[in-house]
Amino acid sequence: MISAVLQTSFLGDMILTTPLITRLARDGPVHVVATPANAAVLANHPAMASVIVYDKRGADAGLGGLRRVAARLRATGATTAYMAQGSWRTAALARLAGVPSVGFDSSAGRWLYSRRVAYRKDWHHAQRLWALANDRRSAEPAVPEPLRPSLYPGADDVARVIALLETAGVGPNECVIALAPGSVWATKRWPSYDALAGELVARLPDARVVVLGAVSDAPLAAAITDAVRQRGGPAVIDATGRLSLLGSAALLSRCAALVTNDSAPLHLASAMNTPTIALFGPTVPAMGFGPLADRRLVLEMASLTCRPCTAHGGQACPLGHWRCMRDLSASAVVEAVAGMSGPS
Numbered sequence: 001m002i003s004a005v006l007q008t009s010f011l012g013d014m015i016l017t018t019p020l021i022t023r024l025a026r027d028g029p030v031h032v033v034a035t036p037a038n039a040a041v042l043a044n045h046p047a048m049a050s051v052i053v054y055d056k057r058g059a060d061a062g063l064g065g066l067r068r069v070a071a072r073l074r075a076t077g078a079t080t081a082y083m084a085q086g087s088w089r090t091a092a093l094a095r096l097a098g099v100p101s102v103g104f105d106s107s108a109g110r111w112l113y114s115r116r117v118a119y120r121k122d123w124h125h126a127q128r129l130w131a132l133a134n135d136r137r138s139a140e141p142a143v144p145e146p147l148r149p150s151l152y153p154g155a156d157d158v159a160r161v162i163a164l165l166e167t168a169g170v171g172p173n174e175c176v177i178a179l180a181p182g183s184v185w186a187t188k189r190w191p192s193y194d195a196l197a198g199e200l201v202a203r204l205p206d207a208r209v210v211v212l213g214a215v216s217d218a219p220l221a222a223a224i225t226d227a228v229r230q231r232g233g234p235a236v237i238d239a240t241g242r243l244s245l246l247g248s249a250a251l252l253s254r255c256a257a258l259v260t261n262d263s264a265p266l267h268l269a270s271a272m273n274t275p276t277i278a279l280f281g282p283t284v285p286a287m288g289f290g291p292l293a294d295r296r297l298v299l300e301m302a303s304l305t306c307r308p309c310t311a312h313g314g315q316a317c318p319l320g321h322w323r324c325m326r327d328l329s330a331s332a333v334v335e336a337v338a339g340m341s342g343p344s
Contacts, residue, residue: 001027001028001079001080002028002029002030002031002049002076002077002078002079003024003027003028003029003030003031003078003079003080003081003082004030004031004032004033004073004076004078004080004081004082004094004097004099005017005020005021005024005030005031005032005033005081005082005084006032006033006081006082006083006084006085006090006093006094007032007033007034007038007084007085008033008034008035008038008054008056008085008087008089008090009084009085010264011037011038011041011245011264011267012263012264012266012267012289013084013085013125014034014038014041014042015041015149015151015264015267015268015270015271016125016126016129016149016267016289017032017084017129017149018042018045018047018149018150018151018271019126019129019130019144019147019148019149019150020082020084020129020130020132020133021045021047021048022047022150023130023133024047024082024133025046025047025048029049029076030047030048030049031048031049031050031051031052031073031076031078032048032050032051032052033051033052033054033069033073033090033093034051034052034053034054035053035054035055035056036053036055036058039051039053040244040245040246041151041245041246041249043152043154043246044152044153044154044246045150045151045152046152047150049076050076052069052072052073052076054069054093056089066089066092066093066096067096069093070093070096070097071097073093073094073097073099074097074098074099078097078099079099079100080099080100080101080102081094081097081099081100081101081102082101082102082103082132082133083101083102083103083104083107083109083113083132084129084132086103086104086106086107086108086109086110087107087108087109088108088109088112089109090109091103091107091108091109091110091111091112091113092109092112094112095112100114100115101113101114101115102114102115102116102117102132103116103117103132104116104117104118104119104128104132105117105118105119106119107119117131117132117134121287121288122286123288124147124288124289124290124292125287125288125289126147126148126149126292127143127147127288128288130143130147131143146292146294147292148270148271148273148292148293149267149270149271149292150271151246151249151268151271151272152246153246153247153249153250153253154246157243157244157246157247157249157250158250160242160243160244160247160250161243161247161250161251161254164237164239164242164243164251165237165254168208168235168237170208170237174206174207174208175204175206175207175208175256175341176207176208176209176210176237176254176255176256177200177204177207177208177209177210177255177256177257177258177259177337177341178209178210178211178212178251178252178255178257178258178259178260178265178269178274179193179196179197179209179210179211179212179224179258179259179260180211180212180213180258180259180260180261180263180265180266181193181211181213181217181220181221181224181261182213182214182216182217182220182240182261182263183261183262183263183313184263185263185282185312185313185314185315186313186314186315186316187281187282187309187313187314187315187316187317187322187324187325188261188262188263188281188282188283188313188325189220189261189325190261190279190281190325190328191325191326192328192329192330192333193220193223193224193259194223194224194226194227195227195330196259196330196333196334196337197209197224197227197228197233197236198227198228198230198231198233198330199330199331199334200233200334200337201228201231201232201233201234202231202233203334203337203338204337204338204341205233207256207341208234208236208237209224209228209233209234209236209237210236210237210238210239210251210255211224211225211236211237211238211239211240212239212240212243212248212251212252212258212265213239213240213241213265214240214241215240215241216241217240217241218238218240218241220240221236221238221240222238224236225238239251245264245268248265248268249268249271249272250272252265252268252269252272252274253272253273253274255274256275256340256341257274257275257276257277257337257340257341258274258275258276258277259277259279259333259336259337260276260277260278260279261278261279261281262278262279262280262281262283262289262313266278266289266290266291267289269291269293270291270292270293272293273293273294274293275293275294275295275296275340275341276291276293276295276296276297276340277296277297277298277299277333277336277337277340278290278291278296278297278298278299279298279299279300279325279328279333280298280299280300280324281300281301281307281313281322281324281325281328282307282308282309282310282313282314282317282324282325283307283308283310283311283312283313284300284307284308285298285300287308287311295340297336297340299328299332299333299336300324300328301323301324301327301328304323304324306318306319306324307324
């Protein structure tokens with residue numbers, strides 16, 4: 001059997017699609033359709049036969065691009081397309097390629113699918129995606145334990161991480177705590193990472209703090225660095241914009257714990273099984289995107305009845321108070337880190 005998996009959504013969604021890819025690879029080659037940004041995170045993955053890059057907002061925009069990518073998909077000889085992303089555009093892509101498709105009954109493109117699978121709101125998204133490969137006669141999947149995504153940093157990624165830590169004077173056995181303060185969605189960004197870092201170096205004086213993120217997160221890293229400097233702590237390692245996605249995954253594999261918003265680093269940590277403290281504000285883990293590492297903890301203001309306010313989080317709180325993030329105290333997160341970064 002030759003399978004195709006179409007996933008052109010956000011980075012976290014692609015990472016959570018890897019259990020499905022791994023499952024399908026047991027029965028034959030798997031070809032994945034991905035955006036240029038997401039294709040990079042799949043490098044070195046042993047379960048994939050190939051990645052078809054679909055630059056849907058760039059070089060492959062419009063009907064001409066859709067047809068070109070459909071031709072590439074058809075050339076793989078895929079017998080089934082698994083619709084991990086459910087838009088009309090991806091549904092049309094599979095139809096143009098002449099490949100029968102399987103997707104969720106809640107997807108926008110469901111009317112073009114050959115078979116529809118129930119979208120279970122009570123499951124983690126990785127499990128929902130994994131279940132796309134179920135035999136249609138199975139009412140419940142036999143979910144593997146643990147169900148975690150998988151990523152494979154290359155030798156160059158690992159070498160860059162080693163160089164980054166050695167340059168910062170971090171020894172091989174030194175405790176490293178990762179902070180990931182960024183998010184595309186403003187309301188998902190917990191505003192107290194600088195206060196957290198200051199309290200962390202006082203509580204865990206032997207630990208080093210590293211900040212993960214994109215180039216755009218550099219101001220957040222600078223605020224964290226200033227807070228630690230004022231407390232007289234060891235120099236913060238600013239990795240924002242300095243590592244690839246798989247390089248960030250390799251760095252997380254070296255960390256004792258990660259503190260992150262509901263954003264892509266959470267899923268990178270799940271893939272590397274890094275102990276994770278996830279801070280949820282406008283969104284909630286019940287949507288299916290919580291951490292999957294063996295050691296994980298979600299901190300949230302569960303008593304707020306206005307949560308969740310949107311599926312992804314927005315650029316401003318609809319009610320103006322943003323208590324879902326502002327009321328999460330740095331002290332509570334420090335306690336969680338202290339407990340998580342110790343021996344398992």
